[in-house]
Amino acid sequence: MSLSKQLYIIISIIFFMIFAGNFLISIKNTKEYLVSESITKAQDTATSLGMSLKNIIKDKTNPEIETIIKSIANSGFYKEIRLENSLFTFSESDLIIASNDLDNSIWKISNLKTPNEYGKIEKITSDLEMNQELLALENPDYHEEPVSEIDESTYSFIPSEKYINGGEIPFSFRATNEKGLKVDSTVILNIDKILVQVKRDEKFDYVPSWFINLISLSLPEQYSEINDGWQKTAVIYVSANAGEAYAKLYNQVKTATIYSFIAFLISIAILFVFVQYLLKPLKKLEKLANNIAQGKFTQIEELPFTTEIKAVSIAFNDMSLKIENMIDKLNRNLSKITKKLSKDELTSLPLKQNFETDMKDLFINKLEGYVLIIRLFELSSFAKSHTNKEINEYIKAFANILKETQLEDKNKESKVYRFFGSEFAIIAKNFNDEDIVKFIKLLQNQINKFSYACNKKDIMHIGASKITPFCTIPELLQSATESYEKATLIGSNEAFICKESSQSRTMTQWKDLVFDIIDNSKFDVRYIGDCYSLCDSTKLLMQEAFTSIKDDENKDIPIGTFVSIAEKYEKIIEFDQKVITKVINHILINNIKHEISINLSLESINNTAFIAWLEKTILKHKDISNQLVFSVTAYAVAKDIEKFKFFVDEIHKCGAKVIMKRFETKFIALDCLKNINLDSIRLARDYTNGIATDLAKQSFVESIQDLANLLNIKVYAENVKEDCDFEIIKEYNLDGSSR
Incomplete structure (x- = not known):
């Protein structure tokens, strides 16, 4: 991965980490603020409603109660406003009216009861009775005044756990009228805990469902108690509408995301310009490294401004120069060694491997000519009667004759090789049949002069074989060797030329x-x-x-x-x-x-x-x-x-x-x-x-x-x-x- 990509990725990760941290903190704070605001507003509304309803709660059937609650609920901020009854009360007249056994006479209720599974009944002391009881506690000599018979008694129903939210409750009692007529009766009163309830659907409008599922807003229900005198008679509950909070929170998230994205694009653009400036010298280093790998030992002429990269560039230049010097030295050594390996030390003639290579080159270029095998005759016998120096001079003189013998036509080239000891070879390139005859005669003349100078009659023999388009090196050497053997049978310093192809196919x-x-x-x-x-x-x-x-x-x-x-x-x-x-x-x-x-x-x-x-x-x-x-x-x-x-x-x-x-x-x-x-x-x-x-x-x-x-x-x-x-x-x- 390139350095620029790594920088882009690192900066992006750092930016994302910073953005994610700030984003989460911002969302958390906004969420907490909206929840706190919604809860506070709901609590304030509950308290305000409780104060407003306190003066009219005595009559829980008063329609004004529902009117006040609905007017508040219509603002849309609230999910639900609910007024619950805390004290279930009923009067004697409620029982008499509900009874089908009693007429319109004046009745007095006694022996009021309800089954235990529904709850229990308590009589509510009237204000007059309460005052008399208080005066009696303060003044032992005080005598109670009899309560008027006409006063109506009020009862409180305390429901069991099962009927805590109300329901249809049976009550049995005995009614006595002014004529002394007694009637036992049973009635069913519908005791309802919820007095008024107003609900609104939560509407989120443009807020997507995934956002709602991702972020949970907990808005607990708030309440306020309403008292009638010293007794708690009702509780007003207020629940905030979460749709308003979600809408504000979603707007906050969307705005923050758009801003961050724009900031990220600007940052990447600035980073791109900076990275291009930073990587410009690194690209030069890369080019230099590739050149070194390819054997091109260039230098960075204009050093970069950045200190660290400048130091690396200088090191690269130094390395390039050292490697170039090292390779040049190796090249010089190899050139010397190659010359030594490819030439005979005594005669400076190319060796046999050079002969094979030149023959391959000749085949590639589809050239024709002749191959000559030349051997010094009885070199071993000559060596027995002469010193090493004389032997070496003898071989060198013979090799010089082979090298210097050339036809006048510059297109007719003959190249001499020393295979080993007394064996030499010549590649006569572009020679035709007439050329090879002229060349051998010229060579024989030179050898005869050398023979006379050395006082040695038989110096060498020559075997020549014609190069054909489809022959191989072993075949040529074999043919030339066979020609040499025939030349030894002819006479001293003689040659035999094989001009016919040994190929059996046309x-x-x-x-x-x-x-x-x-x-x-x-x-x-x-x-x-x-x-x-x-x-x-x-x-x-x-x-x-x-x-x-x-x-x-x-x-x-x-x-x-x-x-x-x-x-x-x-x-x-x-x-x-x-x-x-x-x-x-x-x-x-x-x-x-x-x-x-x-x-x-x-x-x-x-x-x-x-x-x-x-x-x-x-x-x-x-x-x-x-x-x-x-x-x-x-x-x-x-x-x-x-x-x-x-x-x-x-x-x-x-x-x-x-x-x-x-x-x-x-x-x-x-x-x-x-x-x-x-x-x-x-x-x-x-x-x-x-x-x-x-x-x-x-x-x-x-x-x-x-x-x-x-x-x-x-x-x-x-x-x-x-x-x-x-x-x-x-x-x-x-x-x-x-x-």
């Missing part, structure tokens, strides 16, 4: 065979060259996909010859595509976990249509893309490094890898290697075979490994046979080796 037959093999996929892919980790000999890192091709007679066709013909008739791209498809199927079917390298031709990696097909194929099998390693030889890469760099970049976009095999510094300069984003290189086997006894090879491999570590490139050795060589390679910490 070009048309080769074409038909190659087309049939590719069109019908008549080839097998084997997996060879198991490359194991040097740290863990059981860990298989890579195998190479090797194409095995046979003709109609089940004889092996040299892959070099096959590829050469396929390239000539533009079938090589189709061949590479089919090989890649077989390798992918092999990985999927056999659940392969290690990497597999696939050899590609130069024509394929230079073809944009092939690269597009390859990208599509790799992306289709994305899960195994990191196991596909596309292999190209160093001498093929040297033909067009820029196109190869393009190929490498495209392959990396798909998640696959690229290896350069048979790596030799004579083809790819180390300065070029650091500009190619390779995953790995595989050293030419000549660099590692015999390394245990060759200090120059040891220095070369060590320097290559050091350079590869700096460039983040893996280094593999190829076909290490001797245990002593293998142990030396392990000491230099190469990434892997095949044996």
